Amino acid sequence: MLKTIQNAFKIPDIRKKLAYMFVMLVIIRFGSQLPIPGVDPSFIRDWFEQQSGDAFNFFNAMTGGSFTNMSIFALSITPYITSSIIIQLLTIAIPKLEEMQKDGEDGRKKIQEYTRYLTVALALIQSTAMSLGFGGQGLLINFNQQTGMGKAGMVIVAIATMTAGSALLMWIGERITENGIGNGISIVLLFNIISSVPEDVGMLYTRFMSGKTVPIKTVSALIIIAVIVAVFVFVILLQDAERRIPVQYSKKMQGRKMVGGQSSHIPLKVNTAGVIPVIFASSIMSFPVVIAQFFNPDYSTIGGKILMMLNSSSWFKSAAPVYSIGAILYVALIIIFAYFYTSITFNPLEVANNMKKQGGFIPGIRPGKPTSDYLNNLLNYIVFIGAVGLTVICIIPLIISSVFNVGQLSFGGTSLIIIVSVILETLKAIESQMVVRNYKGFLND
Template sequence: MLQTLRKAFQVKEVRNKLLFTFMMLVVIRLGSQVPVPGVKTNFFANLFANQSSDAFGFFNTITGGSFTNMSIFALSITPYITSSIIMQLLTIAIPKLEEMQKEGEDGRKKIAEYTRYVTVGLALMQSIAMSVGFGGQGLLINYNAMNVIVAVVTMTAGSAMLMWIGEQITEYGVGNGISIVLLFNIVSSTPNDALTLFERFIKGKTVAVGVVYAIIIIAVIVAICVFTVYLQDAERRIPVQYSKKLQGRRMVGGQSTYIPLKVNTGGVIPVIFASSLMSFPVVIAEFFHVDYSTKLGQVLMFLNSGNWFRPEAPVYSIGLAVYILLIVVFAYFYTSITFNPLEVANNMKKSGGFIPGIRPGKPTSDYLNNMLNYIVLIGAVGLIIVCIIPIMVSGVFKVSRMSFGGTSLIIIVGVVLETIKAVQAQLLVRNYKGFLNEL
C-alpha cells in the first residue's frame, strides 16, 4: 500500500488526482461544520445522550458526526446509497431497466441519472420528516413555516452537493467517489472513538495495566481488520476451458480462464439491510417517545443491539439470533439478484466454454448454484463474526458503539482495497501509454 502511494505521488497525473480528491474531502469537512440555519445544533446530541437505544449510532457514524451537529451535510450521502440500492433492485424487477443496463455505457448513464433523481427525492422526504417531526420538539429555534422550508432546502441541497462531490472525485480524482466520501465520514469519527477507549480502559490505571489494555485493544482491532481484509478479498475460482473453433483459415480459442466467485458476494449490503430492519421500529419508537417500561417497549429492547450482550439480562440475546438470521437471509437474497447461474451457464455454452468435468447447460448451472450456496454461507458467517465482536465488546464492557464497528470496518476495508486497486490500475495504464509513446 505504501509503495503504491509512493509511486502514485511520483507520477504527476496521478498525484494531481490524489490532490484533487484531498481538496474535495477538505470541502466536505468544512461543510460538516456549517450548521443549518435556524436549528439548535446540539438537539440530536442531547437526544442521543438521553435515549436508551443506539438506533441512530451507525447513521451518525456514516455522516461523520454531521447529523449530531446538524450541519448542512446532516443527511450525508445516505439518500444516494439508498437510491442506488433501490435502483439495483428495480433493475432486476423491471425488464425495461434491465435492458437499459445491458445497453452499455449509454444505458448506465440513464440509470445513473434516474439514481440522482431518486436521491434528491429521498433527501427531500428525509429532510421534511426531520424538520417537521423534530422541529416542534426543539430542533428548530422558532418552529414556523419559513424555518422549516429553509431547513428542508438546506439539507436537501447539502445531500445533493455531496453526491456531486462524489461524482467529481470519480471523474477527476482517484475514482470510487461516493465510497471515498463514505469512508472519510467514518474515519473522521475515529479520534473520538480512540479517546472513548482510552477513558474507559486506560485512564486512571497504572502504567503496567494501561499498557496491557492498550496492547489487547490494538491486537483485537488489528485482528478484526486482517480478518475483514481476507473476507473481502477471498474468492473461489471456478476453472473454465474454452474449446477451439475455426474462424476463417485458423483455429482460435482454447484458452483457460476462471469464474471468480467472491466469498463475501453481498459485501456490506446484507448487514445494512439487517441493521436497518432491526433499527427501524426503534427509530419510530424514539420518534413517538415510546415508554420502554411498557410491553411494547420491552419488545423493542430485544431489537436494540446494546442489550444483546448484557450479562444481567441474557434474554435479550434473542434479538441477536434474529439479527444473525437476517444477515444470512439477506446474504442469499442479495446474491440471488446479482448473480444468475443459469445466465452465466448459457453465456458459457454460447461461447464454447465449459467447466472441466461438468456438462454445459443445466448441469453447469446446478454446479454453480450449489457452489454459490456453499460460498454465500461462508461469507455470511464471516460477516456475522466481524459484526458481532464489536457489539459484544460494547455490551459486555459498557462501551459506546465505535465508528470501527463491524459494518464500518467492512466499508473501510472494502473502499481502501478498491481505491488501491484503482490507483494501481491508473499507474499501469500510464506505464502502457509511456511504453507505446516510446515505440
Template sequence: MLDTVRRAFRIEEIRKKIFYTFLMLIVVRFGSQLPAPGVDPTFIQNFFANQTGDAFNFFDAFTGGSFTQMSVFALSITPYITSSIIMQLLTIAIPKLEDMQKEGADGRKKIAAITRYVTVVLALIESTAMAVGFGRQGLLVEFNFVNAAIVVCTLTAGSAFLMWIGERITEKGVGNGISIVLLINILSRVPQDLVQLYTQFISGKTLAKGILAAVIILLVLLAVVVFVIILQDGERRIAVQYSQKVQGRKTYGGQSSHIPLKVNTAGVIPIIFASSLMQTPIVIATFLGKGDGTGIGSQILRALNSNNWCDPDNLIYSIGLIFYIILTIFFAYFYTSITFNPLEIANNMKKSGGFVPGIRPGKPTVEYFQKILNYIIFIGACGLIIVQVIPFFFNGVFGANVSFGGTSLIIIVGVVLETIKQIESQMLVRNYTGFLNNKGNSMKNSFLGY
C-alpha cells in the first residue's frame, strides 16, 4: 500500500488529484467546525453529556463531531447515504427505475440526479425535525420561525454542499468521493477516542499495568482490522467454462473464467439497517422526553440500547444483542437478494455459451448459485456480527465506550482498500496510455527515418 502511494506521488496527474482531494477534505473539516447561525453550542453538548443511549453517538461518529457542535455540516452526508439506499431498493421495486438502470451511462445519470433530489428532501426533513425538536428544548438562542428557518436552510445547504464535494472528489480527485468524506469524518473522531482509552486504562496506572493495557488495546485493534481486511477481500470464485463456436476459419470461446462472489456481499449495509432500526425508538423517545422511567417501555428501550449489552450486572438487557444479531443476518439476506439475481446471471451465462462445470444450464445452475450464495451470505453476516460485537463486549465489561465501533472499522478499511485500488487502476491506465504513445512515436520516428 505504501509503495502504491509512493509511486502515485511520482506521477504528476495523480499527484494533482491527491492534492485536490486533500484540499476538499480541508474544506469538509473547516465546515464541520463552523457553527450554524442562531444556535446555542452548549445545549447540544450538555444534551449529549446527559444521554445514556448511543443512538445519537452513532450518528455523531458518522458526522465527525459536526452533530455535537451543530455546525453547518451537522447532517453530513447521512441524507445522501440514506437516499442511495432508498434508490437501490426502489430500483428493484419500480420497473421504470430498473429499466433506467439498464440504459447504461445515461440511465445511471438520471438515477444519480433523482438521488440528489431525494437527498435534499431528506436533509430538509431531518433539519426541520432537529430545528423544531431541539429548538423547543433550548437549541436555538431564540425559538421562532425565522431562526428555525435559518437553521433548516443552513443544515440542508450544508448537506447538499457536502454531496457536491463528494461528487467533485469522484470526478477530479482520486474517486470514491462520498466514501472518502465519510472516512475523514470517522477518522477525525479516532484521536479523541484514543485519548479516552488512554485516560481510562493507562493514565494513572503503574508502569507494568499501563504497558499491559496499551498492548492489549493495540492487539485487539490490530486483530479486528486484520479480520475486517480478510472479510472485505474474501471471495468465492465459481468456475465458468465457455463452449467453443466455429465461424468460418475462426474459433470463438472455449476459455475458462470465474464469477467472484464476495464473502461480505452486502458490505456494511446490514449493520446500518439493523442499528438504525434498533435506535429509532430511542431517538423518538428522546425527542418526546420519555424512556427514563421504570415501566416496561423503558425496560425495552434499555434493551435496545447497545451501551447496556454485555453488562455482567444487567445481563437481561443483552436480549437486545440477540435481536440485533437476528436483524443483521436478516438484512444480509434481504439486501443481497435484491442486489444479486442468480436467475439473471444464469441466463446471461447461457446466452454467452457459458456453464458451470458439472452443472447443467438453466434451473440447476440457478439452484447451484442460490445454494452457494446462501452459504456465503451466512458466513459474511457472521463475520459482520463478530466485528460489531467485539466493541459491545469491551464496552459492557470494561466500559470502553468509543465511537469507532465495528461499523466504523469496516467503513475505514473498506474505503481505504477501495481508494488504493482506484489509484492503482488510474496508474495502470496511465501506463497503458504512455506505452501506446511511445509506441506511436517510435513508429512515426521509424517512418521519418530517425
C-alpha cells in the first residue's frame, strides 16, 4: 500500500489529482467548524450527551462531528446517501428507471440528476424538522423572544444554511470524482469518519489508561491495538474474499478459423452487498429511537421498554439481558438485507443466459436453467457467509463497549467496514491510473 502511494506521487498527473482532493478535504474540515447563523451549538452538544445508542454515534461520525458543532455541514452527505439508496431501489420497482439505468452514459446521467434533486429535497425536510423541532427548545438563539417574521426568519436561515451545506458537500464529492481519484462521496464519508477517530482514542485512553501504572497502561494499549488490528484484518479479508466460478467457452468456426475455447471465471464476492445491509438494518432499528427523542419518552412503559430494546446501548448488559433481544432482531435484519440487496444487484438467470449466448458453460453444469439454479444455490451460501461476517464485525464492538463500559464510540463496526472498503477501492483506482499511464508511456516510446 505504501509503495503504491509512493509511486503515485512520482507521476505528475496523479500527484495533481491527489493535491486537488486534499484541498477539497481541507475545505470540508474548515466548513465543519463554521456554525450556522443564529444557532447555539452547546444545545446540540448537551442534547447529544444525553442520548445513547449507535444511531446517534454513527450519524455524528458520518458528519465528522459537524452535527454536534451545528456547522454549515451539520447534515453532511447523509441526504445524498439516503437518496442514492432510494433511487437504486426504485430502479427495481419502476421499469422506466431500470431501462434508464441500462441506457448507457446518458441514462446514468439522468439518474444522477434525479439523485441530486432528491438529495436537496431530503436535506430540506431534515433541516426543517431540526429547526422546527429544536428551535423552541434552545437550538435557535432568542427564538422564543422573537415574534412574526423575526422567528420565521431565524428558521428560514437555519433551514437554508443546512440544505445549502449538504448540497455543497454533494457538489464537492462529485468534483473529487471528476478531478480527483476514486469515488468522491465515499472519500468525503471516509474523511468525516476518520476525523472522529482522535476523540475515540482519547476516550479509550481515559477509560483504560488514565491514572494507571505503566505496566497496566502498556498491557491495556497492547490489548486495544491487538483487537483493532484483528478486526481490521478480518474486515479486509471479508472485503477481498471471493469465490471464483470457472467458465469454459466452447470453440466455434469464424470463417476459416477456429476461435474460442478459452477459460475464464465469474468472481462472486463473499460480501456482495458491502456495507448496505448494515446501514439499512441500523436505520430501521434507530428510526423509532430517533423520532421518540423529540417526545421525551417514558422508558418505564411498554413502549419505552421496546425503544430500549431497539437501542444498541442497552444490549449485552448483565443487569437487563432481556434488552439483548434487540441484537437478535438486528442480526436478522442484516442477513435479510444482505440477501435482498444481492438479489437486486446479481441476477443468476441473466448471467446464465448471457453465458449461453456467448457459448460459455460451467464445467459439469448444463447451460440454461441448471446453470441458473447452480449459481443461485451457490450465491445463497456465499451471501450467508458474508452476512455472518458483517454481523460479527458489527456486534463485537457493541459487546466490548457494553462489557467494559467503554462509553459512546463512533468508531464502530460499520465505520470500520466503510474505512476499509473505501481505502481499498481508492488504492485500486490509483493503481489502475498508474497502469494506464505506464501503457501510455510504453506506446509513446
